[in-house]
Amino acid sequence: MQICRTKQEIRALTRRWRAEGRSIGFAPTMGYLHEGHLALVRRARAENDAVVVSIFVNPTQFGPNEDFDSYPRDPERDLLLLRAEGADAVFLPDAAEMYAPHAQTFVEAERLSRILIGRLRPGHFRGVATVVTKLFNIVAPDAAYFGEKDYQQLTVIRRMVADLDVPVRIVGVPTVREPDGLAMSSRNVRLSPEDRAAAPVLCRALDAAEARAARGPVSVEALRRLIRETLEASPRGRDPRVDVRAADDLSPLRGALRRPAVALISMRFGDVLLIDQRVIRPADQENAP
Template sequence: MRIIANLTELRRVLTDARKAYQRIGFVPTMGYLHDGHMALVQASRAQSDITVLSIFVNPTQFGPNEDLSTYPRDLQRDEKLCRNAGVDIVFAPDAREVYPAGFETFVEPGELAKPLCGAFRPGHFRGVATIVCKLFNMVQPDLAFFGRKDFQQCAVVRHMAIDLNLPIEIVTVPTVREADGLAMSSRNRYLDGQERQRALAISRGLLAAEAQFREGERNVGKLLALVRRHLEKVDRLQYLELVDTDTLKPAQSPLGAPAALCVAAHIGTTRLIDNVILDPKFT
């Protein structure tokens, strides 16, 4: 495994790979890796000849009162996990490599960035779209792998790739959960024991609604009400919405097209997101 911090070296190594007609898979991360990230690596290794994983905590996607300064970081731990998982290249640039002095050009996403997290985190998806576009230009992969837990992010990135004619296939990988159902997230480490138990209300509500959907429930109001009953244990519910997977507009009853049941909630001071996809074709 190679650890690269310099863009010039990264491009040199990957140019050699392209000359050898090797297929490049890319896993962009902010580090503090877990099994959800490793699932992305596994998917990349299955579909690519070379897997590049980036580690960069992107400042432009954090708001002024968010956790940029305290976001978990452990590069040595991450490198060990990557080596054990079979990553070929870890790209870990510093901020000056990514955002040079005088940087002022951003990618502005459209309507898909406005609802859900976009309504509560102004500028978040502007930062996400910008860093992903920059990393795509740095790595120039054939495929890029994203976790479905960040459902709206996947939608924004896929639309950006289409709009900007980026020759990259966006691959989404199902959410990886702990044994008790909690969606894996780097922010889970913020939770103390009691908060960790209360956080299960999110996944239990979503999975209960998913089970009802599989049994034939197609009423939007009833599915949302079922989740809301579970969410009484969270400290602050930011949103609970059932949206069309393509447009992110509110889904209508009876559900006849794929929809995403999405939650953002605070447990203590920790903000967690999760979702399940309800697709009539697979019930």
């Protein structure tokens, strides 16, 4: 496994692979890897001749009062895990390598980046779209793998790639969960034992909404209410946010659930913001092909 710390090194490597006719799968991450990240790497491994993973805690997607400094990091362990998964190269730049000192060009999916998590974290999706564009330009992969857990991020990246004709196939990978249902996240290690015990309420609220929709006709408002009530019953989480939107483009939905929707939720436990998501189909589409 090659470890590249400069753009020049990783560019030279992927250029050589392309010249040899090898397809390249790419999984961008912020490190502190868990089974969710490894699911991206395995999918990339299964679908491509060569696999590149990046590890970069991107400062520009964190707000001034967010957890950039306390974001968990363990690059040595990450490299061991990636070697075991058969990754071919890891791109591990530092911030000075990634960003020119006076950068003033940004990528932003305007409407999508201002709703939901974008309202809680102003500037976040501009930081994500910009760094992902840079990473795509540096690595030039055929396909890139992103977790459905960060559903709004995945939607922003699909939009950006379509709008700017970026020649990369975007693949969404289902959320990997702990045995009690909590979506795996690097930030879970920062939960207190009490908050960790309470956090699966996010998944339970989504299970309840999915089960309700499977039983028969239901309105989007009723689903939203059911999720909110489940979250509000939690003794520990704060500031629950719930939305149910069109699964393909996150446009608002009202009235009867007639098309696939996605429930997007977030809640704070201590100073940790947890998110989760579930695609919910109307009952008559449950068994559709």
